[in-house]
Amino acid sequence: MSKPKEINVLGINFTNINNKELISQLKIDSHNHSNRFIVTANPEIVLYARDNPKYLSIIESADYTIADGIGIIKGAKILNTPLPERVTGFDTLLSLLTFANENKKSIYFLGAKSETLDKAIKKIKNDYPNLEIAGYHDGYFTDDSDIVTEIKHNKPDFVFVALGFPKQEFFISKYHNLSPSIWMGVGGSFDVLAGTVKRAPLFWQKHHIEWLFRLLQEPTRFFRMLALPKYLILIYLKKLGIDKK
Ligand code: UDP
Numbered sequence: 001m002s003k004p005k006e007i008n009v010l011g012i013n014f015t016n017i018n019n020k021e022l023i024s025q026l027k028i029d030s031h032n033h034s035n036r037f038i039v040t041a042n043p044e045i046v047l048y049a050r051d052n053p054k055y056l057s058i059i060e061s062a063d064y065t066i067a068d069g070i071g072i073i074k075g076a077k078i079l080n081t082p083l084p085e086r087v088t089g090f091d092t093l094l095s096l097l098t099f100a101n102e103n104k105k106s107i108y109f110l111g112a113k114s115e116t117l118d119k120a121i122k123k124i125k126n127d128y129p130n131l132e133i134a135g136y137h138d139g140y141f142t143d144d145s146d147i148v149t150e151i152k153h154n155k156p157d158f159v160f161v162a163l164g165f166p167k168q169e170f171f172i173s174k175y176h177n178l179s180p181s182i183w184m185g186v187g188g189s190f191d192v193l194a195g196t197v198k199r200a201p202l203f204w205q206k207h208h209i210e211w212l213f214r215l216l217q218e219p220t221r222f223f224r225m226l227a228l229p230k231y232l233i234l235i236y237l238k239k240l241g242i243d244k245k
Helices: 019-031 043-051 053-060 070-078 089-103 114-127 145-154 167-178 189-194 202-206 210-217 219-225 227-239
Strands: 006-009 012-015 036-041 064-067 106-111 132-137 158-162 182-185
Touching (some): 006 070, 012 043, 012 053, 019 036, 019 182, 036 043, 036 089, 036 167, 043 053, 043 070, 043 227, 053 167, 064 070, 070 227, 089 106, 089 158, 089 182, 089 189, 106 114, 106 145, 114 189, 132 145, 158 167, 158 189, 167 182, 210 219
Parallel strands (some): 036 064, 106 132, 158 182
Antiparallel strands (some): 006 012, 012 064
16 A cells, blocks of 8 residues: 555644655755745644644645654654654755755745844855855845845745744745745744754754753743643544544
């Protein structure tokens, strides 16, 4: 039996794909100039989408919804419909930067604070000198028009949008038909590239406590992180057949 293309976790359809398969597919998509929309979803996003029909329909319109967050992998396993592995937005971003560098592809970077974005762009220019920067703009704007005009005009191969959820998905959903690019919401990735926020070392990632590392770095995330236990309770209710959504 062929594997299902999607795995449903509490109402969200995740693409049943591992890191290697996703990158191979995106390379093909990029060479074909296919318009693509990638959502990188974690438990917090799943819960938000359950309560926000508009956001849910945007996620449903994505071409790939990848399991960014070990909670999704654990949830899928508990529900007896396992996903192959965690596919993070940040790792996908790094692989695509490498691919863009090797193939002289162009990228538009949108999001983060101005000084963070400047640092991230400097690092990208240094580490990936052959990729073409089609433009960049910080994520604190009131008027979209300059950004949209630049993307429409330059038609970059990739558009990485780091506005955090749900803003980045709303932005991509509104504009992705303007340019045949691969559009991906990348959350706080520019902060990590800039060095403003540190990524959890491998030990924390391997022991599935990346969330704790993040909490220690950014204690203000505490209330956001209460989504995790709530998500797990819903997973068990679903397993018991009590949650019908
Ligand atoms: N951000 C932005 N514009 C906004 C709100 C947030 O550019 O109006 C940026 C913020 O500076 C940070 C990223 O979006 O770089 C959000 O990072 P976070 O780790 O919170 O992402 P999430 O977990 O929400 O996807």
